Amino acid sequence: MILVEHLTKQFRLSRQQRREMGEHFTGSTIDAVKDVSFTCTPGRIFTLLGPNGAGKTTTLRMIATMLKPTSGSITVAGFDTARNPVDVRQHVGFLTGNTGLYDRLTPDELVKYYADLHRLDPGTYRTRRDRLFTLLGIHEFASRRIGKLSSGMKQKVSIARTIIHDPDVVVFDEATAALDVVTSRSIIQLIRSCREQGKTVIFSTHRMGEVSLLSDDLAIIHRGRMIFSGTYREFQNQMQTSSVEDEFVRLVEVA
Amino acid sequence: MKTFLTIFKKEFTDTIRDRRTLFVMVIFPLLLFPILITVVTKIQSSQMRKAEEKVLRVGLITRGNAAGIRDMISRSGLRLVENIPQDSAEALLRRDSLDAIIAVAADFDREVAALKPGTVQVFFKTSDDYAIAKRRLTEIVKAYEKKLLADRLARLNLDQNFVDAIWIEEHDIASMKEMVGKTVGGFIPYLFVIFCFMGSMYPAIDLAAGEKERGTIETLLTAPVSRFQILLGKFGVVVLTGLLSAAISIVGLYLAVRTLSELPPDMMEALLGILDAKSIILVLSLLLPLTVFFAAFLLSLSFYAKSYKEAQSLISPLTIVVILPVAIGMIPGFELNSMTALIPVLNVSLATKEIIAGTIQPGLLAEVYLSLITLAAVSLYACTKWFEREETIFRGA
Numbered sequence: 001m002i003l004v005e006h007l008t009k010q011f012r013l014s015r016q017q018r019r020e021m022g023e024h025f026t027g028s029t030i031d032a033v034k035d036v037s038f039t040c041t042p043g044r045i046f047t048l049l050g051p052n053g054a055g056k057t058t059t060l061r062m063i064a065t066m067l068k069p070t071s072g073s074i075t076v077a078g079f080d081t082a083r084n085p086v087d088v089r090q091h092v093g094f095l096t097g098n099t100g101l102y103d104r105l106t107p108d109e110l111v112k113y114y115a116d117l118h119r120l121d122p123g124t125y126r127t128r129r130d131r132l133f134t135l136l137g138i139h140e141f142a143s144r145r146i147g148k149l150s151s152g153m154k155q156k157v158s159i160a161r162t163i164i165h166d167p168d169v170v171v172f173d174e175a176t177a178a179l180d181v182v183t184s185r186s187i188i189q190l191i192r193s194c195r196e197q198g199k200t201v202i203f204s205t206h207r208m209g210e211v212s213l214l215s216d217d218l219a220i221i222h223r224g225r226m227i228f229s230g231t232y233r234e235f236q237n238q239m240q241t242s243s244v245e246d247e248f249v250r251l252v253e254v255a
Numbered sequence: 256m257k258t259f260l261t262i263f264k265k266e267f268t269d270t271i272r273d274r275r276t277l278f279v280m281v282i283f284p285l286l287l288f289p290i291l292i293t294v295v296t297k298i299q300s301s302q303m304r305k306a307e308e309k310v311l312r313v314g315l316i317t318r319g320n321a322a323g324i325r326d327m328i329s330r331s332g333l334r335l336v337e338n339i340p341q342d343s344a345e346a347l348l349r350r351d352s353l354d355a356i357i358a359v360a361a362d363f364d365r366e367v368a369a370l371k372p373g374t375v376q377v378f379f380k381t382s383d384d385y386a387i388a389k390r391r392l393t394e395i396v397k398a399y400e401k402k403l404l405a406d407r408l409a410r411l412n413l414d415q416n417f418v419d420a421i422w423i424e425e426h427d428i429a430s431m432k433e434m435v436g437k438t439v440g441g442f443i444p445y446l447f448v449i450f451c452f453m454g455s456m457y458p459a460i461d462l463a464a465g466e467k468e469r470g471t472i473e474t475l476l477t478a479p480v481s482r483f484q485i486l487l488g489k490f491g492v493v494v495l496t497g498l499l500s501a502a503i504s505i506v507g508l509y510l511a512v513r514t515l516s517e518l519p520p521d522m523m524e525a526l527l528g529i530l531d532a533k534s535i536i537l538v539l540s541l542l543l544p545l546t547v548f549f550a551a552f553l554l555s556l557s558f559y560a561k562s563y564k565e566a567q568s569l570i571s572p573l574t575i576v577v578i579l580p581v582a583i584g585m586i587p588g589f590e591l592n593s594m595t596a597l598i599p600v601l602n603v604s605l606a607t608k609e610i611i612a613g614t615i616q617p618g619l620l621a622e623v624y625l626s627l628i629t630l631a632a633v634s635l636y637a638c639t640k641w642f643e644r645e646e647t648i649f650r651g652a
Contacts, residue, residue, distance in 0.1 A: 012646065061649075064476075065476075065477070066477065066648075066649075067649070086479045086480070086481060087479070089477055089479040089480075090479040093477075094473070094474060096473060098470035098473075100470040100471045100473055101471065102265075102269055102469075102471055103469075104268075104269050105268065105269060113261065113265045114474075117258065117478040117479065117480055118478065145272075
């Protein structure tokens, strides 16, 4: 379960960034996320949709405790992200579009590293590793250096790394953005399987096809503010245009 | 502790698998001394031999004076070129038609007969190989002078003691170890400090800026460990690689000295004396807090950089900043005292010189440790605070 309440994140701007904002901009900070609230429930997929720079990644990074909120609060699996960040991380799996792997390690070494960081006991680790490696077909390249693997293989390793500790909450930050169709499909399967296992799933995306394919709940974020929040069915019911994409563009333009 | 070891082990494995780091950390320091010493001594001795064996072409202008000098020059195997006009002597030397010229003054014999000094001019080019021409000709002229002086003393029925009013007996009580320590000792810490810095540099760039560039820092930050533990793991690896690099350079120096047969035996003995266990442990114990400072400083800069390339641009010029205080330590007469013992890097350089020479004072050594440990603690604290800043980790992200 993720509970986000009145979440705001301000970033201090450097002199160069202020210059880039133009002459009309006089402040020293910018609101990347402004008063955002939503709830992600277990066994459902929550989609965070928004154009580039909308604040999606900032929101997800705050959920994963990489960033601290300026105001508001986030509770993940019963733990407050500001007060108990290490406990939150114990329950979160985080996957980005960038595979974020160490090229000089082997898949075996990498997954073991993250299992050790999550303090998995050796028996549990071996069981989960064997199950995941079989499921994802990693065994055949488990001892090769990651730098020598194809992007599809890397993504499989990335998935194994994300869920080796069997997290209650899985965060996907534009996880399919830079992937080909075949590799994207493995991520979509993973998202669905997480839902089936009763995990809390939040994912951000640009791809409208994925929104209609996966979303149970949906939030649209633009310039740091929430412009829609509800179930996907509610979103469909209030649509004033013929497609999800057109409706998204309409809402962004109105905002 | 277990988490620290997990991170440390992974970072170390990752680091030693990087060929560039491996080269700078192991191969370069191990081979530098043997290659440097072998190549330099071989080239130098070969050039010196060549210069010594070279048949010098010596122009001689006597104007009918100094009858004996001609024979002395001929006997020493030099090729004499005579009948050179005085005004073209320098020009011949400049265009390498001659290696040196001896010009005896027109009144030489008359002056010598009057028991006055006769003038002999020796023309040479210092830019030539090791000024061998100057040395060999000066020896001949000195020998000729000795002969003339002996003739004079005989004529006046005087003993050699008549002109030697003082007999200087030199007693140098400095041991070979001290002499080598004060000379070579200035150069050795220079290399150790540089290796420490260079050995830390690439791992620091790779483990911080490299991690940001690859996007692995994001996933690492979502692991249930504190940022301090992450930093400590990386920090440990950077310190270890810096120290390993310096230690490997000591091994390289030892191998070079042991295997180099062309070094004079007393010099070799002195150099091996420098490399005794006590000196090495003392030097490494000085390098430890210094490497902690380097690691904290380099990691701070590297975490600030957005990319590997930016980190390299920020860090590379610092090599000069490190070299400067070490180079000052090499200046003769620059000693370790209560003031210089407080200046980081310079104090390591000066203290290493004293350790190698075996003349280090315990009080000053304690002051050096105090200065370095304080610096290491402050820099580690600052680095921790720096790493905890969101603006540092997600700068430009």
